[in-house]
Amino acid sequence: MxxxxxxxxxxxxxVSKMTVYRLVHSGHLPAIRVGRSFRVPEQALHQYLYGSYTGSIESTDRP
Incomplete structure (x- = not known):
């Protein structure tokens, strides 16, 4: 993995790194903590992007 x-x-x-941090902290993008930094599983990123593209991820930011 x-x-x-x-x-x-x-x-x-x-996007900016701050946007990624927001996604991680909100739980929309899974990540693990390594020391003081975060690591995102590559598969989780692909799933997030696919879900965003197909509209299957619910977002509170969209009308």
């Missing part, structure tokens, strides 16, 4: 840093996730998603 491969894990990505917050910076790597932000690069793949083309």
């Amino acid at each position: 491969a894990f990505l840093t917050v910076a790597e996730v932000a690069s793949v998603m083309r």
Whole structure:
């Protein structure tokens, strides 16, 4: 299983690192804590992106 840093996730998603931190802290994007940093399982990122694309992830930010 491969894990990505917050910076790597932000690069793949083309968002800021703060956006990734918000997704992790809100529980929308699963992550594990390694020391003082977070690592996101690569498979979890792909599932999140697929769910976002197909609209299957519920978001409170959307009308």
